[in-house]
Amino acid sequence: MKPQHPFTSPPPLDPALLRGLTARRLSRRDALRISGLSAAAMALAACGVKGQGNQTPTTPAADAVAKFWQGKSKNGKVDMASWPLYMDPEKPELKAFTQKTGITVNYQEVIEEMGPWFAKVQPQLSAGQPIGYDIMVITNGVQFKQFVQSNFLAPLDHSKLPNYKANAGASYKNETFDPGNVYSIPWQSGITGIAYDPNRISRPITKLADLWDPAFKGKVGMFNDPAELGNFGMMVLGIDPDKSTEADWQRAADKLKEQKSIVRKYYDQSYIDALGSGEVWITQAWSGDVFQKNVSEGKNFKFVVPEEGGTLWTDNMTIPITAQNPVDAIMLMDYFYDVEVAATLAEYINYITPVPAAKPLIEQHASEASGEDKDYLAAVAESPLVFPTEADYAKLNYYRDFANAAEQQKYQTIFEPIILS
Amino acid sequence: MKRRLAPYFLILPGGLWLLLFFVLPMGIMLSLSLMEGDVVSGYQMTFHWQTYVDGIQNYREQIVRSLIYGLITTVVQIILAFPIAYWIAFRGGRHKSTYLLLLLLPFFVSFVLRTISWRFVLTDEGLLLAPLKSAGLLPADFHIIGTAPAVIGGLVYNFLPFMILPIYVALERIDPRVVEAAKDLYATPVQVFTRVIFPLALPGVFAGVLMTFVPASSDYVNSAVLGSSGTTMIGQVIQSQYLTSQNYPTASALSFTLMAILLIGIFTYARALGTEDVLKVAAR
Numbered sequence: 137m138k139p140q141h142p143f144t145s146p147p148p149l150d151p152a153l154l155r156g157l158t159a160r161r162l163s164r165r166d167a168l169r170i171s172g173l174s175a176a177a178m179a180l181a182a183c184g185v186k187g188q189g190n191q192t193p194t195t196p197a198a199d200a201v202a203k204f205w206q207g208k209s210k211n212g213k214v215d216m217a218s219w220p221l222y223m224d225p226e227k228p229e230l231k232a233f234t235q236k237t238g239i240t241v242n243y244q245e246v247i248e249e250m251g252p253w254f255a256k257v258q259p260q261l262s263a264g265q266p267i268g269y270d271i272m273v274i275t276n277g278v279q280f281k282q283f284v285q286s287n288f289l290a291p292l293d294h295s296k297l298p299n300y301k302a303n304a305g306a307s308y309k310n311e312t313f314d315p316g317n318v319y320s321i322p323w324q325s326g327i328t329g330i331a332y333d334p335n336r337i338s339r340p341i342t343k344l345a346d347l348w349d350p351a352f353k354g355k356v357g358m359f360n361d362p363a364e365l366g367n368f369g370m371m372v373l374g375i376d377p378d379k380s381t382e383a384d385w386q387r388a389a390d391k392l393k394e395q396k397s398i399v400r401k402y403y404d405q406s407y408i409d410a411l412g413s414g415e416v417w418i419t420q421a422w423s424g425d426v427f428q429k430n431v432s433e434g435k436n437f438k439f440v441v442p443e444e445g446g447t448l449w450t451d452n453m454t455i456p457i458t459a460q461n462p463v464d465a466i467m468l469m470d471y472f473y474d475v476e477v478a479a480t481l482a483e484y485i486n487y488i489t490p491v492p493a494a495k496p497l498i499e500q501h502a503s504e505a506s507g508e509d510k511d512y513l514a515a516v517a518e519s520p521l522v523f524p525t526e527a528d529y530a531k532l533n534y535y536r537d538f539a540n541a542a543e544q545q546k547y548q549t550i551f552e553p554i555i556l557s
Numbered sequence: 558m559k560r561r562l563a564p565y566f567l568i569l570p571g572g573l574w575l576l577l578f579f580v581l582p583m584g585i586m587l588s589l590s591l592m593e594g595d596v597v598s599g600y601q602m603t604f605h606w607q608t609y610v611d612g613i614q615n616y617r618e619q620i621v622r623s624l625i626y627g628l629i630t631t632v633v634q635i636i637l638a639f640p641i642a643y644w645i646a647f648r649g650g651r652h653k654s655t656y657l658l659l660l661l662l663p664f665f666v667s668f669v670l671r672t673i674s675w676r677f678v679l680t681d682e683g684l685l686l687a688p689l690k691s692a693g694l695l696p697a698d699f700h701i702i703g704t705a706p707a708v709i710g711g712l713v714y715n716f717l718p719f720m721i722l723p724i725y726v727a728l729e730r731i732d733p734r735v736v737e738a739a740k741d742l743y744a745t746p747v748q749v750f751t752r753v754i755f756p757l758a759l760p761g762v763f764a765g766v767l768m769t770f771v772p773a774s775s776d777y778v779n780s781a782v783l784g785s786s787g788t789t790m791i792g793q794v795i796q797s798q799y800l801t802s803q804n805y806p807t808a809s810a811l812s813f814t815l816m817a818i819l820l821i822g823i824f825t826y827a828r829a830l831g832t833e834d835v836l837k838v839a840a841r
Contacts, residue, residue, distance in 0.1 A: 285597045354698055401784075414681050541598065556794055
């Protein structure tokens with residue numbers, strides 16, 4: 137079977153172009169489960185019982201930016217913590233950056249799940265010590281807020297971000313989780329929707345309610361992350377997660393409990409393997425994974441953004457407050473917003489790029505290329521999963537944003553029993 | 558003076574070991590389990606015993622399930638391990654150590670890797686089930702992964718050497734002359750086994766039970782990899798309370814509860830079987 141882009145006609149693919157393009161987060165959570173526990177234990181042993189922050193969302197003092205950046209200078213190196221397979225393993229973009237600026241980049245794929253990552257760096261950040269990284273790519277959501285509230289993130293000096301200012305899409309300049317992009321600028325976004333195997337499910341899947349169809353008993357996969365799971369429970373009932381109340385959560389949880397008898401398992405990243413092996417036929421899924429599974433294993437899975445809506449999440453570049461090379465870090469962050477760089481990144485990883493101007497450039501690359509490369513690049517430029525239209529965006533919701541820890545714990549206690557029992 | 562202190566110096570290494578690696582972590586965990594708060598604003602000691610009540614109430618199902626899985630695992634392991642250990646000890650001859658090595662060889666590969674490999678073998682359309690399904694011997698929706706037998710099977714597989722080895726050691730130490738004496742006294746082979754060999758092997762079984770029941774019932778990898786939401790064990794709950802929910806007090810309270818249940822169980826069990834024998838065997 138020819139590998140297929142989930143949305144468009146099948147482009148035959150050049151294996152060289154796709155080298156290493158396997159599912160981005162394959163089993164990363166499984167692996168981290170094991171090492172993560174020791175990290176949490178460390179957090180406790182280091183007397184992690186002391187908190188660092190306050191519950192009210194912080195607006196940084198007016199002079200915070202000046203205070204942080206004062207006296208900081210370029211050191212010629214930068215350490216970046218990111219997620220596995222979020223960049224071409226050859227790292228052509230980073231090599232070009234080093235050539236251009238003389239700054240060497242140590243790019244490490246050390247983040248595999250937000251909870252354990254927070255648990256891992258929290259003791260050092262609490263103690264005011266460097267964590268060994270100057271940039272961390274972190275997802276919007278509970279831990280992002282915890283990083284902000286604990287004052288663990290450096291306020292960004294936007295005068296050092298000219299490319300970002302010029303090239304970032306409008307919706308990436310005013311994110312609800314970080315108004316004014318005080319602490320973060322986006323790395324890539326992705327969509328949580330539905331993936332299914334058309335070889336086993338003959339009718340087209342279009343809506344969330346299809347995940348509740350008893351015809352798929354024992355072949356439905358859902359996520360074990362309360363934020364992801366809860367969002368689908370709410371959206372299927374027509375509730376906007378952003379405006380949801382505790383009563384809505386309860387209704388969503390009841391709806392999800394109805395579904396339990398047909399759900400095979402509440403998955404972490406391993407859902408994509410389960411889909412590949414036929415363990416599930418229809419599952420909650422992340423957009424880029426499905427694309428990468430298709431191209432790396434010659435599968436034909438379809439990804440749909442459900443009629444009721446999908447979840448839009450963003451992985452963001454941030455600078456830890458204790459970073460040793462913040463100037464180099466912010467230069468690198470801005471470099472990723474160079475249109476050419478953004479285009480080559482998108483061509484490789486196929487998540488949503490925050491730089492809309494990359495699209496004509498990818499089209500141009502496609503017209504210059506020939507044969508299989510040409511078809512592949514054209515498919516990327518056309519893909520609504522890389523460049524969603526306004527209509528696509530309108531259907532997407534963020535994770536529920538919590539006012540305080542008590543509210544978040546309430547949410548957890550409502551949705552957790554579905555996953556754990 | 559020196560004479561009187563000497564015994565204390567002698568227990569110092571052991572005592573320090575226990576203090577550093579058992580008492581201290583236990584103390585930290587106990588105090589954490591009684592605090593209230595969250596990871597951002599910190600935890601305050603409020604002696605909030607309610608965490609225990611809530612934790613046990615909310616996760617009673619998973620605690621009970623873990624103990625049942627642990628129990629079934631242990632029983633299955635005794636049934637499997639005894640004949641293997643017996644065969645190696647009495648019929649192994651010159652090649653005993655080779656057999657033991659063969660037994661342990663798979664365990665040189667990482668625990669997680671081996672468990673994940675079982676997924677590939679047992680998955681719905683995998684090596685085992687796909688041919689049986691296409692031959693029409695099994696219904697299309699039959700599956701092993703995600704069921705309780707899959708999880709218990711994984712537990713049995715992963716902890717089996719810890720049952721075989723202690724039983725083997727106990728059997729190996731049986732003086733052949735004791736068996737000969739029984740035969741000289743006209744004992745039938747069955748009587749030799751039930752009256753002589755089995756009682757002498759009991760301390761090994763006891764040690765094996767300790768080494769497998771405790772880790773099996775607190776395990777979370779097998780259930781996470783081979784199970785589904787219907788097989789959630791208490792280890793998974795604790796893991797997710799620590800890392801996903803960052804609810805450290807509940808996680809600590811559940812860990813403490815689990816440990817208390819296991820300790821009480823072990824002591825009752827030791828009493829019933831007679832601890833002294835075990836200690837004697839261990840000291841031999």
